[in-house]
Amino acid sequence: MGKQANLYSFSGVDTLAPALRAYVISCQDAGLARHGVFKVGVSGGSLPKTLAQALLTPSSGEDDQVKWGKWEIFFADERVVPLDHADSNYALLKAELLDKLPADVEQPLVHPINPDFLDDAQELADQYEQVLVRSFASRDSVKLPIFDLLLLGCGPDGHTCSLFPSHDLLREESAWVAPIEDSPKPPLRRITLTLPVVNHSVRVAFVATGAGKQGIMKEIFEEGNGLPCALVNEVTGERCSWFVDNAAVEGVSYPKRPFCL
Numbered sequence: 001m002g003k004q005a006n007l008y009s010f011s012g013v014d015t016l017a018p019a020l021r022a023y024v025i026s027c028q029d030a031g032l033a034r035h036g037v038f039k040v041g042v043s044g045g046s047l048p049k050t051l052a053q054a055l056l057t058p059s060s061g062e063d064d065q066v067k068w069g070k071w072e073i074f075f076a077d078e079r080v081v082p083l084d085h086a087d088s089n090y091a092l093l094k095a096e097l098l099d100k101l102p103a104d105v106e107q108p109l110v111h112p113i114n115p116d117f118l119d120d121a122q123e124l125a126d127q128y129e130q131v132l133v134r135s136f137a138s139r140d141s142v143k144l145p146i147f148d149l150l151l152l153g154c155g156p157d158g159h160t161c162s163l164f165p166s167h168d169l170l171r172e173e174s175a176w177v178a179p180i181e182d183s184p185k186p187p188l189r190r191i192t193l194t195l196p197v198v199n200h201s202v203r204v205a206f207v208a209t210g211a212g213k214q215g216i217m218k219e220i221f222e223e224g225n226g227l228p229c230a231l232v233n234e235v236t237g238e239r240c241s242w243f244v245d246n247a248a249v250e251g252v253s254y255p256k257r258p259f260c261l
C-alpha cells in the first residue's frame with residue numbers, strides 16, 4: 001500500500017494561503033520542467049477566493065514567481081449555465097482571480113465551457129472532453145489526460161468536482177468529462193471531470209476550511225465510506241495534499257504533517 005494523503009492544517013486562511021502558494025508554484029515549476037507549460041484544473045465553490053489570496057500576493061523572489069503566461073487553466077467541474085451566470089464556476093474564478101491579474105503580465109490560457117451547447121449537457125461534456133483531447137494529445141498517447149495539478153474543493157457531503165456520494169457517475173470508467181443532470185446540490189445540470197481523470201493527475205490538492213467541514217473531514221479521513229474525496233485519497237495517496245484550517249479538522253484522528261515541500 002502506498003503512502004497516505006498529506007494533511008496540512010493551518011491556524012486560518014492567512015497562514016494556509018502562503019503554503020498553498022508555495023505548493024502551487026512547485027507544481028508549476030515541475031510542469032514547466034516537464035513540458036514547458038502548467039496544466040491545472042480548478043474547482044468552484046470556496047476555492048477561487050482562497051486561491052486568489054494565495055496567488056495574488058507579490059512575489060518574494062526568484063523561486064516565488066507565478067508564471068501566468070505559462071498556465072493553461074481548465075475547470076474540474078462546471079455548471080451548465082451561461083459564462084456570466086452567478087452559478088458559473090468560470091464567472092467565479094474570473095471575478096476572484098482572473099480579473100485581478102496585473103494587466104502588464106502575460107495572461108493564462110483559460111478553457112471555459114462552450115456556451116453554444118448549454119441545451120445539451122452530454123454534448124457540452126463531449127465538447128469539453130475534446131478540449132482536453134486537443135490540449136493533451138501532443139504530449140501523451142492519452143488514455144487519460146495528465147494534469148500537472150488539480151485544485152479541488154470538498155463539499156460538506158464529501159463531494160468533489162461534481163462527483164457526489166453514491167452517484168452512478170462514480171463508476172464512470174471511459175469518459176474523461178461527464179454530464180450530471182440530477183446534482184444533489186443546485187444547479188441540477190453540470191459537467192465534471194471523472195474519477196479516473198482526477199486520480200491520474202500528477203498532483204491533487206484539496207482546500208477545505210471552516211468548522212462546517214469538520215464532520216465530513218472526520219468521515220473522509222477516519223472511515224472513508226466510499227465518499228468521492230476519500231476515493232481520491234485512496235488512489236492518489238502521497239500525490240494528494242489537503243490544505244485545511246484547524247477548525248475543519250478539529251477532532252479528526254489522522255496524522256497532520258508540518259508543511260514542507
Ligand SMILES: O=C1O[C@H](COP(=O)(O)O)[C@@H](O)[C@H](O)[C@H]1O
Binds near residue numbers: 042152154161
Ligand atoms: O458545487 C460545487 O461545490 C464544490 C465544493 O464547494 P465548497 O464551496 O464547499 O468548497 C466545488 O469544489 C465544486 O467545484 C462546485 O461546483
